[in-house]
Amino acid sequence: MRCALVTLIFGLGVEPSAKVKNPTPQQISSLGVTNQQISEPPTYVELQPIFIRSCNACHSGPFASKGLATDSYASLIKGSSSGPVVIAGNPQGSALIQRTTGKVQPQMPLTGPPFLADTEINLFTSWILAGMPQGQEATPPVTPPPTSDEITYANVAPIFAQRCMQCHRENGIMGPPPEGYQLMSLKQTLSIADRARVVPGNAQASELIRRINGLAKPRMPLNGPPLTPDEIELITQWVDNGARDPAGRSSSIPIGAKVRLHGNLSELWSLDGLRLDVNSATRFDDTPRIGDYVQVRARITTQKSILAERIRRR
Numbered sequence: 001m002r003c004a005l006v007t008l009i010f011g012l013g014v015e016p017s018a019k020v021k022n023p024t025p026q027q028i029s030s031l032g033v034t035n036q037q038i039s040e041p042p043t044y045v046e047l048q049p050i051f052i053r054s055c056n057a058c059h060s061g062p063f064a065s066k067g068l069a070t071d072s073y074a075s076l077i078k079g080s081s082s083g084p085v086v087i088a089g090n091p092q093g094s095a096l097i098q099r100t101t102g103k104v105q106p107q108m109p110l111t112g113p114p115f116l117a118d119t120e121i122n123l124f125t126s127w128i129l130a131g132m133p134q135g136q137e138a139t140p141p142v143t144p145p146p147t148s149d150e151i152t153y154a155n156v157a158p159i160f161a162q163r164c165m166q167c168h169r170e171n172g173i174m175g176p177p178p179e180g181y182q183l184m185s186l187k188q189t190l191s192i193a194d195r196a197r198v199v200p201g202n203a204q205a206s207e208l209i210r211r212i213n214g215l216a217k218p219r220m221p222l223n224g225p226p227l228t229p230d231e232i233e234l235i236t237q238w239v240d241n242g243a244r245d246p247a248g249r250s251s252s253i254p255i256g257a258k259v260r261l262h263g264n265l266s267e268l269w270s271l272d273g274l275r276l277d278v279n280s281a282t283r284f285d286d287t288p289r290i291g292d293y294v295q296v297r298a299r300i301t302t303q304k305s306i307l308a309e310r311i312r313r314r
């Protein structure tokens with residue numbers, strides 16, 4: 001139906017750059033479209049549920065991704081740090097359409113798949129063609145926070161997007177990603193290419209958790225204030241509950257993967273309460289003692305325990 005409207009608008013010979021007026025019912029019925037198929041282009045207010053569900057988590061507040069806030073009409077029209085993302089009458093030239101269709105990468109929402117449905121992208125297209133009408137402001141619905149076993153990547157990705165991705169990506173503000181570690185997608189976050197920084201089901205064995213709660217130094221994010229206790233708790237529970245993907249599926253524990261952890265030896269041998277297995281092959285450098293800040297290189301065993309290969313005082 002929306003496709004029909006878009007075709008119709010172009011069919012009426014309106015300049016794409018002009019603010020497109022709605023065709024009158026007479027014009028439409030003269031084109032053989034029934035009243036049932038007539039629909040007004042949506043307004044921002046009507047699109048708001050899509051922004052709330054799929055975009056605002058990253059695109060709002062002081063750390064909004066790329067400076068783009070989609071949670072109010074004025075800020076959406078204002079655009080991102082590189083300028084407007086919607087150009088009246090020109091959906092193809094609008095970053096909002098380019099990103100939601102994946103014509104420009106990374107595709108939005110960044111947590112996808114799933115991405116937006118074609119019907120939703122068509123709604124954005126007709127909204128832009130119609131010159132982005134605002135509509136009557138309504139009070140946006142409040143979504144309750146997820147319970148701990150419902151937390152998925154979709155809940156934590158906004159924090160990574162707002163606080164971590166500016167560095168942990170290709171061509172970030174520090175150049176190449178620090179330690180080669182990218183945080184632009186779930187796959188990258190869980191990658192074990194060099195070593196696992198997230199061990200699904202075991203937050204204590206996850207260097208990412210140690211970096212955000214300050215057990216490992218330097219604390220992350222490297223610039224700016226630490227994450228709030230609620231944010232740290234959310235990410236910790238996400239990891240402990242299996243680092244679920246947006247569809248709710250748990251990620252598997254990477255048996256055999258390497259880990260490199262930092263923290264204080266709380267016992268011989270445990271790192272801030274995380275039990276470490278040692279064997280005759282384990283190397284100890286500079287006689288680490290209880291209370292010392294150490295670096296542990298280890299492997300995840302088939303029993304899912306952490307077998308230390310080297311413990312070194314730092």
Ligand code: HEC
Pocket residue numbers: 050051054055056057058059065066068070080081082083085095096099100105106108109110111116157158161165
């Ligand atoms: C998980 C976080 C996240 C979600 C959810 C998300 N975005 Fe983004 N968005 C980003 C990040 C990070 C960037 C910057 C990417 C880059 O540098 O290319 C970005 C960039 C963009 C840009 C490019 C701005 C420009 O000036 O080039 C647009 C447009 C955009 N997002 C729209 C959306 C829309 C619309 C949605 C919802 C359908 C959405 N985003 C959902 C994180 C997110």
Ligand code: HEC
Pocket residue numbers: 159160163164165166167168174178179181197207208209211212217218220221222223227260
């Ligand atoms: C301003 C840039 C910057 C930001 C923002 C940032 N980091 Fe980092 N990150 C770094 C640098 C630099 C290092 C390497 C520091 C070191 O260990 O000497 C690093 C290291 C790490 C490591 C250790 C990687 C490894 O291989 O052991 C993790 C995990 C990490 N960051 C996670 C995060 C998370 C999660 C966030 C957001 C909450 C974040 N970082 C935000 C710059 C940044």
